[in-house]
Amino acid sequence: MSDARDDNLEVDKDAPLHQRNDDVSPELDPEATLTLSDAERRQLELLDANNRALRAQADLDNYRKRVQREQQQESRYALMPLLRDLLPLLDNIQRAIEAAEKHQGTESLLEGFKLVAQQLQSILIQHDCRSIEALGKIFDPNLHEAVSQAPSDEYEAGKIVMQIAGGYQLHDRVVRPSQVIVSTGPSPE
Numbered sequence: 001m002s003d004a005r006d007d008n009l010e011v012d013k014d015a016p017l018h019q020r021n022d023d024v025s026p027e028l029d030p031e032a033t034l035t036l037s038d039a040e041r042r043q044l045e046l047l048d049a050n051n052r053a054l055r056a057q058a059d060l061d062n063y064r065k066r067v068q069r070e071q072q073q074e075s076r077y078a079l080m081p082l083l084r085d086l087l088p089l090l091d092n093i094q095r096a097i098e099a100a101e102k103h104q105g106t107e108s109l110l111e112g113f114k115l116v117a118q119q120l121q122s123i124l125i126q127h128d129c130r131s132i133e134a135l136g137k138i139f140d141p142n143l144h145e146a147v148s149q150a151p152s153d154e155y156e157a158g159k160i161v162m163q164i165a166g167g168y169q170l171h172d173r174v175v176r177p178s179q180v181i182v183s184t185g186p187s188p189e
Contacts, residue, residue: 076171083129083175086120087168093117124168132167134160134178143167145177151187159183 093113100110124130132143137160139146144160144167152161160180167178 077173079127079129080170080173080175083124083127083168083170086124087166087176090117090120090124091165093120127170129168129170129175132169132174132178134163134167134180136160139180139182143169143174143177144180144182146182147179149182149184151185152183153186155183157183157185 093116097110097113097117100106100113121131134144136155137144139158139160147164150161152159155161159182160178161183162181163178164181165176165179168175
């Protein structure tokens with residue numbers, strides 16, 4: 001679709017491109033051109049200011065999200081120091097139960113200690129603190145602490161033969177690794 005004015009245009013194809021165009025209206029005011037430039041400059045400044053404001057808003061939003069994430073992590077793992085202090089108590093209760101099972105006449109004391117141990121373990125579970133299973137598992141340095149190695153005909157090399165002290169995790173973080181003895185494989189005879 002061509003414009004009717006385009007049909008009346010005469011274009012000199014041999015004229016150089018840098019040649020001055022005499023068709024420009026002589027009444028164009030040079031100050032109007034500067035005002036137009038000022039308007040364009042102001043428009044660009046406005047766009048730049050809007051972009052900076054958008055970036056600042058995005059930075060603020062990212063900061064808020066990061067702080068919220070950090071606060072959630074902090075509250076999620078706030079019990080970690082308390083749990084580290086309570087776990088030796090649980091170990092001592094387990095030792096008392098084992099000792100009471102070996103002696104006669106301590107049945108009522110034994111039952112009391114078992115109830116206390118169960119209650120403490122249920123509180124730990126309630127707060128997402130779980131024991132780390134170790135016996136018969138493959139040694140994982142992220143979850144287990146190898147105290148020693150021993151030959152074993154029952155377990156292949158690299159598997160845990162014995163757990164000395166239980167380990168615990170709070171959510172996905174290790175509160176205390178399990179202290180274990182790792183198999184070196186069958187004993188050479």
